[in-house]
Amino acid sequence: MLVNLRSLDLNLLVTLDVLLAEHNVTRAALRLNFSQPSVSVHLAKLREILGDPLLLPGPRGMQPTARALALREPLREALESLERALAPERPFDPAGASDTWRVAASDYGESTIALPALRGLREAAPNTRLAVVELAPARVAKQAAQGEIDLAFHTTSDAPENLRRRALFTERYVLAGRADHPRLKRRPGAKQFCALEHVIVSPDGGGFHGVTDEVLAQAGLTRRVVLSVPHFLFVIAVLERSDLVAMLPWRLVREKAALRVVEPPIEVPGYEMCMLWHERSHRDSAHRWLREQIARAV
């Protein structure tokens, strides 16, 4: 018959553990910082609960019953396991860690966050692995909740409310075209800007209308958006091989020698990037280290 743990004071097991080691109530009491009678009462309760005398007074002190002998090792292991489980979390050791982290990122997040952070991660924690998975904004909250991803890189403004977040940087838009683009030798005016052929990134797919178009509309202007693509990096390839231009995040194009980057003639509001994670990971020392590492890298 199983002992109901609800009705069992686990402190009794601590006493039993010491009793099984000492075979002596007085010495057990000394070790436990209890009075001898208290331990005697504990033993009485244990006898009642387990239905076994456990320790019998005999010729050479208290002799353990067969049940007591059978109990000793498993009990010791169980208590040690509990002690380990309840021990204060030890600080994360990057050098010895072999975690695999799953991070959701768009190709923009890959370029501007994952890439800068990668070197530091490899150096500090060489036995860890990083899995970057496609960022699907609609699914981030669920993925985080189900533990499919540890971290997501996302714009702050439309990030799921129920996830923890930390701002990483603010981004602004610049106008980019190929390095020797004839119309970008000087910063174009609004009219020339609208006359150019534009590429737009539409992560949801298929859209031809973005923030830039809204700002233009307020000024009574429209531009010619001739290509819509879902990924940022493809835009760069397109710009390099055509006369198309695009309003792109500054961080994505700042080191692209093949591109010419100019300030746009109109003021397009930027956005803030943040990383998102689930409450469950919030206090985890490994996860905190990862977050700190990434925040420092960007």
Add this chain to the structure above:
DNA sequence: ACGCTGCCAAGATCTTTTAT
């Protein structure tokens, strides 16, 4: 007010020492 826990004091039991 009640129940739980631990302590102290006293009683009970068993072991060891000492005397015969």
Add this chain to the structure above:
DNA sequence: ATAAAAGATCTTGGCAGCGT
């Protein structure tokens, strides 16, 4: 070898502190 005395150890009963 046996019995009494002393010592060690466990159990029981009563009490106080504490939290519900």
